[in-house]
Amino acid sequence: MAEGKVLSFQDLILTLHAYWGKQGCVILQPLDMEVGAGTFHPATTLRALGPNAWNAAYVQPSRRPTDGRYGENPNRLQHYYQYQVIMKPSPANLQELYLGSLVEIGIDPLVHDIRFVEDDWESPTLGAWGLGWEVWCDGMEVTQFTYFQQMGGYDCKPVAGELTYGLERLAMYIQGVDSVYDLKFNDAGVTYGDVFLENERQMSKWNFEVADTEKLFRWFRDCRAEYDQCIENGVPLAAFEQAIKASHTFNLLQARGVISVQERASYMGQVRDMAKGSCEKWMEVNGWAA
């Protein structure tokens, strides 16, 4: 990619912020908790429910402990960034708005082959599903594009459109580098590796080798208990935070390899119940009918 100025990683984010801000999105800061994907941010999960219009965009650091490779794999990270846009109800020109964002970050659709390839999205954990595409740029998936149909087991009324850009992958493509660690983070000589390589090494070690599993099991139980208390006291936003914590704790236990196949289903079921229960309570306290 060499048309015009090539965006650094941080300029890629700033460009997307400016663009989606202009489209009327609230530019949020990341959720200050460990999540596996931007969809877990209450600004998506909970705001997808109910009748109110909602347009937001934010970067979400996403943690997937089992994807850690001690900084040795050029494409795999246990901590990476998603750029998340949610627009509700889904605007009639959402595809065009999205394509506009690609042009904004330097992808010319008459030079690069942009395609919408069927890819339906489902998150059993969130009781959610939607129809949409993965967007391909020259054969590479750069964005997940979804029209939410259900969240927390409830029909979305109205439907929200969700865009999830894989920022590192997109940046690697734009900058033409083969390793995520070689990405220019800014235009002053700082690379992604300068910022995150040591983090990947240490966190991979902690995720896979160091994390105290006794404590992790206890945290999971504590999250569950705290969740119950939140639901009883009618604070679903707080309950949902406990669901998020439980989910990440479960992911850590997975990375430590201490959950058997049989237990796995049970833990996943508990996380799902907490996520759905939070949605249910959220609907209730807002007075929204299913």
Next chain:
Amino acid sequence: MTDFLLELRCEEIPARMQLKASEDLARLFTEELAKAGLKPASIDSFVTPRRLALIARGLLLETAAVSEEFKGPRTSAPAQALEGFLRKTGLTQDQLEDRDGVWFAVVNKPGRATADVLAQAVPAVVRAFPWPKSMRWGAASQTTESLRWVRPLKGIVAILGEDLVDIEIEGLHSGYATLGHRFHHAGEITIGGAHDYAEKLRACHVIVSHQERQAIIAARADEAATAHGYSVIEDKGLIAENAGLTEWPVPLLGDFDPAFLEVPPEVIQLTLRINQKYFVLRDAAGKLAPAFICTANIEAKDGGAAIIAGNRKVLAARLSDARFFWEQDRKTKLADHAQKLERITFHEKLGTVADKVERVAKLARWLVEEGIVKGADADLAEQAARLAKADLVTEMVGEFPELQGVMGGYYARAEGLPDAVADAIRDHYKPVGQGDDVPTAPVTVAVSLADKLDTLRSFFGIDEKPTGSRDPFALRRAALGVIQIITANDLRFAVAEGDLLDFFADRLKVQQKEAGVRHDLIDAVLALGGEDDLVRLLARVKALQSFVATDDGANLLAGYKRAANILKKEAPDLSATPAFARVTNKELSYEPEKAEADLIAALDAAEPRAAQAVAAEEFEGAMAALATLRAPIDAFFDAVTVNDADPAKRTTRLALLARVRDAVHNVADFSKITG
């Protein structure tokens, strides 16, 4: 007569759904018009990722007027009955006819304008459209009752001749305008009608015909391959998929580092085809070429250089992953991989995959040691069975589940295991369905058979049998595989008993039907009971099929049926007790007629011959023995009266017929044979 153009434009329709949707549109549209009495001379269908369209040719401008007559209540009936009839017909009393005291209404329906019919038909088609998955969108989705479509519906073009057909579906109004290619043409295009639709869109970089796009992809991919000295490995499904992903297909050839070719070709092919939807190429020597063809959707400003560069990069990353798996997996021996199968549940009631492997290994060894599978080494069969599932826990099979078996075969060879073991690991899932290769290498046969038999016995053992269309553990396919292996290799053993044997019998009928074997003949042999050797069963059925195709066979069958019918009618309680059935010439209390004596003599000769032949599994011989009965039976029916006035003769002759029936039943139950 005029033509009607309909275009339903929406966001990208999944490629796999397009052709079916195109057919559904034509069918539903035709049905809706038929309700109004309209029938187009022909329908042309078009589909691209962003539009479903059709042109209905040769439509009348009005439907024909029809006159319908309704019979009403008697003129003497209460007023309420008459009122009801008037409401129903929409007439007044003076418009009714009194015919012999009964009211009749004649309702004349004038012809309707075709445009009106269309304005109703199109929304009906849209609302009833059978998408495999559909969705709601936008502000209207405030309610779950809002319109559903495969992806958001964006525009409707509906033109009859040159006139707009006014259609409204949930706020979306029909018009003359549509859009061209997403990137090659900005702004709207105005369509004049059916006559200029395809060409106007072509001018805006949209080829509306799926078939034409397929042809372009096939031809230009071939061209590009040939120019590099390669040829495209034919893949019609992939051509159709790419035609479903493009409105203006542009095949482009790129290469990849030949060093990747050290990875097994199956892996490379799957990476290209499934992950990237690329065509796979062969070089002049028939080997996989280090190149691919992707199908872009634009005529790129730089001739496609950036697109090729981007795709090469994506592919290189994917092939690097594949090579990493290939290297990583080989660092561990298959036997060590197999240890991890203890962690995978096969079925909650049937234990882990490791448990299954243990059962299969024993069974494979037994099949060899019992001499059922000949020519195999029992140790190799057991070894292969123990390693056959090990690749399920390798990284490569985790990434490409369809390579189960194939990868195990490669890994086995790489660690220097005997070819017979590697081949057995590779091929033990075969045959997968009718038409797939059936294993014949002895070790492979033992493992493949043991694996499938274990699956069938295990699931039948916990009462998990297929019902109707539900067969979650693919037991029908497993049984079919067993049958194919047994028949292809002439394996002689009792395949099963009880329910499972019946299940095999059903599968055998289905399978043999395709091979041209009559299922009634299979029933005729199965009805004898106790046959659990499928090879013997089929030999008998085949001899029977040849026999009933001969004159002797057909006539014997006719004679048998006549005898059986008489017995059923005259002696319904006449059981075929041996004492009763064994009428011999010596025991007769009266002087038999010649034909009667001849039949008895023929039976005396044929019965032991047939029995011996059956015991020796010479079923043609058994049929030949039966064939000798044909002439005597015919002569008997011509010359002898069964229902003789003398009760002794009558009883004896009925018993003689019972003996004929039983003699035939020793070979097959002819009552099951149709025709």
